[in-house]
Structure formats: structure tokens, C-alpha cells
């Protein structure tokens with residue numbers, strides 16, 4: 001059986017489709033639009049019942065972007081830019097989802113997306129130079145190009161805590177939040193996990209819950225900010241300047257529309273440093289992370305100065321000194337983990353019924369039918385929220401069988417040879433397979449590499465059409481070079497320090513058994529894009545073709 005309309009014209013390669021894109025989030029929509037533009041008969045297969053990807057499944061209380069509205073959108077469609085209006089500086093999850101629906105409708109993308117179509121496996125047929133994509137419902141399609149747009153933080157993980165199945169109350173992972181919502185009013189709520197997700201949950205659930213138990217293993221450096229409405233004048237300005245805003249984001253190491261700082265933290269005296277920290281703290285969020293000094297991610301001493309500034313802010317905000325101390329990270333420094341934005345995070349701990357439970361000194365020993373046990377103390381709960389993160393970057397790609405040349409899966413390749421890809425775009429052994437945001441792509445505001453990646457692939461496949469090529473595969477040399485480059489740049493950051501590491505997903509440390517390797521490229525988004533342009537200028541020499 002085939003999952004396409006048999007009356008439609010077949011693709012130009014004699015397969016059902018020229019391109020199959022897996023996933024209908026930001027990546028899948030951008031890929032569909034750009035591949036259709038070069039005449040490829042493309043379909044998106046989406047496992048969920050609607051589009052949105054991350055923004056469809058993450059419905060937890062408090063979900064919103066950590067990036068500001070002005071650079072959290074595509075630049076390629078003038079219609080979308082002119083007609084869409086953001087309402088908040090940090091758009092909420094539902095608003096981002098509405099944006100993606102608007103994009104899909106305005107660009108007429110829905111007609112080429114099949115929902116409830118979860119891919120089980122994709123197998124490369126060497127004799128016919130095509131991919132056979134098998135869906136969970138038993139249907140299958142053939143395609144010439146296979147494109148993963150499955151997302152980088154889309155494979156949720158639950159911790160391995162004894163008794164986790166036994167809890168009698170309600171249990172929810174933030175990334176699998178029920179569509180109908182969860183009634184938390186007056187309930188005894190527990191939260192495990194304080195990364196960017198848990199940190200958004202805290203201030204929204206705190207005023208709702210009857211009792212709120214926040215189980216903290218590793219404290220984070222939260223950069224507080226304030227949200228505010230976007231005025232019509234703001235939107236007008238943005239519409240007139242969008243190309244410049246996008247350009248600025250594309251030239252920034254972390255994909256944000258900000259001016260990189262010119263000085264290191266050690267180049268100014270203590271008083272000036274404090275003034276700069278203070279003024280950027282007041283601007284909020286990523287402004288503090290990106291605009292104070294240019295070495296907070298690469299110089300330990302500088303990063304430690306930022307760490308101490310944030311600890312001083314925690315002491316200012318949190319009234320109980322013991323709670324403030326517990327919330328203050330020690331043992332790793334600012335930028336050692338992905339920096340989360342806070343919307344009243346620290347202040348929530350001033351509420352009487354919000355309890356911070358230290359599970360670093362005394363770990364969670366079990367989850368019981370009644371609640372969570374820490375050491376010998378049991379905390380009875382009605383609802384338990386897991387904000388425990390994801391098998392990031394590779395999880396979606398290794399969960400299903402992507403079977404390349406010689407019957408080898410991507411999972412086996414990475415397990416046996418280490419994480420390898422050519423610029424996170426493709427992999428040796430997997431001809432005509434491409435990834436949006438594959439592993440080893442930049443750690444960044446992701447809209448930038450998503451859009452630029454779709455545009456890069458559009459140009460590459462157009463070039464292949466023009467040169468009558470039907471085969472693209474990363475060379476082993478290109479992968480080896482990129483692995484070394486990714487490791488070299490990663491190790492030059494404060495994320496990597498022997499004996500001082502924070503268990504972070506960008507090193508794979510958050511998944512038991514996952515080898516420690518840089519999952520993301522830390523050398524800067526703009527540097528990465530220059531490498532992508534070089535590959536193109538070099539007539540794709542790092543790709544084998546025939």
C-alpha cells in the first residue's frame with residue numbers, strides 16, 4: 001500500500017515522491033516550502049495529528065520562547081512577514097503554534113503534509129537508488145531524497161528512578177502534556193527537572209498549586225527577564241527592518257539579533273564590570289548572556305565572574321538565605337549548561353507553599369504510590385511533573401531504523417564509529433539522506449540554522465538537477481574533519497572542563513550510556529554558515545556524486 005494519492009503524477013525520479021520530509025515543525029515546513037520551489041514533488045510525513053512539532057507537543061504551563069519575537073521567525077516569506085503580528089516580546093507556546101499554522105496556510109503547505117503518519121523505518125535500496133519509507137500503520141512510500149526534520153529536542157526521557165510506574169496520581173512529562181490541560185488548582189504538585197522547561201513551569205504553577213514541591217538536583221544560572229506587549233509601532237518597525245534583523249541574527253554566534261560584545265570581562269575594572277552586568281541583567285534574558293562580554297562562554301574566570309553576579313541576584317531576590325544558597329549553582333560556571341530565561345523564577349520561591357527540596361545532597365530514593373521519597377522523607381503528591389529533558393540531537397534519528405548502504409543503521413554507525421556527520425547535514429553510508437538540524441549543527445536560536453539549512457539544501461539539489469546528478473553522499477573525510485572541528489571548538493568552551501562539567505545534553509551526559517561527545521557545534525553559527533557556503537562554492541566536493 002502507498003500513502004499517496006495514486007492519481008497524482010509520480011515524482012521525476014520514478015519514485016512515489018522526489019522528497020519525503022519527516023516532521024512538520026519549523027524544520028519540516030521550511031524544507032517543504034523550499035523543496036517545492038525547485039519543483040521536487042515533496043510530502044511531509046508527520047506522526048502527530050497536526051503541525052507544529054515542538055510547539056504542538058510542549059503544552060506545559062509557562063511554555064514560551066526564550067528568544068525574542070523579532071528574531072524568532074522565518075525571513076523568507078514577505079507575505080508572512082507583512083501579515084503576521086506578534087503580541088508579546090517572548091511569545092507563548094500557543095502563539096508560536098498559531099504562527100506556524102499561519103505560515104502553513106499562507107504558503108499553502110498543508111496539502112502536502114500527511115498527519116498521523118509516523119515513520120517506523122527508512123531503508124536505502126542500493127540497486128534502485130531510492131529510499132523505502134515504512135509507516136507504523138503499515139503503509140509505505142518510495143522517495144529519492146529523504147529529509148529528517150524530526151527535531152533536536154523531541155525524544156523525551158524519563159529518569160531511571162525506582163517505583164516510577166507505581167505512582168497513583170497523575171504523571172506528565174512537559175513534552176507530552178495533555179491537550180486538554182491538567183487541573184493543578186489547589187493540588188499537591190511535584191516537579192522533577194530544572195532545565196529550561198522546568199524553569200518555565202515553576203512561576204506559572206507556583207500560584208496555582210496548593211503545595212508545590214520542586215525537587216532540585218543541579219541548580220541553574222537563570223537569566224531573569226520581563227515580558228511585555230509588542231505594539232503596532234514595534235511590528236511596523238520590524239516589518240521595515242526585517243532583513244537587517246535576520247542578517248544580524250545570522251551573523252551572531254548564537255543566532256540572536258544582538259550585537260556581540262567587544263570586550264572580555266577581565267578587560268574592565270570591577271566597578272565597570274558590575275555596571276555592565278547590571279544594565280544587561282535589566283535588559284533581561286539572552287541580553288545578559290550575549291551582550292555583557294565576549295568571553296563568558298570561553299573563559300572560565302570571566303564566566304565565574306558572571307556566575308557570582310547571578311548568585312548575588314539570587315540573594316537579592318530570594319528572602320530565605322538558605323533557599324537562596326541552595327538555588328545558587330556551585331561547581332560549574334555560567335554557560336556550562338544551556339542558559340535558561342526566567343520569568344519570575346527566583347521570586348516564586350518566596351511563596352510560603354513553594355518548597356525547594358535538595359536532591360543533590362540526598363537523592364530521590366524512590367517514587368512511591370503516594371509521591372516522591374527523598375532519603376527517608378516521603379512527599380505526598382497529586383500530580384508529578386517530569387521536566388527531565390530529551391535524548392537530544394540524535395534521539396529521534398536513532399529511535400527509528402534509518403538503514404543505509406550495506407544494511408547499516410544510523411544508530412549502529414554512530415555507536416560503532418562515534419558521532420559523525422558532514423556539517424550535521426548528511427552522513428557517509430546514507431546517500432540522498434539529509435538532516436535539518438542534524439547533530440553537530442550550531443547551538444543557537446534554531447530558526448536561523450533551520451531556514452539557512454533549507455535554503456542550502458534547495459541550492460544543493462538544484463545544482464544536482466542542473467548537473468544531472470542523482471546521488472549525494474558525505475565522504476568519510478568530510479565527516480572526520482567535522483567531528484574533529486566540533487570536538488575542538490566544544491572543548492574550547494566552559495561547557496567542557498574536566499571534573500567540573502554540568503550534566504548537559506549538548507555533551508550527551510544527560511542520557512545514561514550515551515557516549516560523551518559534542519552533540520552541537522560550538523564554534524559559532526556564522527562560522528558554520530561560512531563552512532556551508534564553502535562546500536557549495538567547492539561544487540559539493542565533500543559529497544560523493546555520480
Ligand code: N01
Nearest residue numbers: 064065066159193194195196197198217218338388389503
Ligand atoms: O531539559 P534539560 P529541558 N533526578 O535536559 C533533571 C530547550 N528548551 O527540557 O541537571 C533528578 O535541560 C536534570 O537535572 P541535572 C533548550 O535548548 C527551550 O529543561 O541532570 N533530576 C535537569 O534539571 C533546553 O536546553 C525552551 O542534575 C533529574 C532536568 O531534569 C532543552 O530544550 C524551553 C533526573 C533536565 O533538563 C532541554 O530543556 C524549554 C533525575 N534522575 C526547553 N534526570 C525555550 O526556548 C534528569 N533530571 C522556550
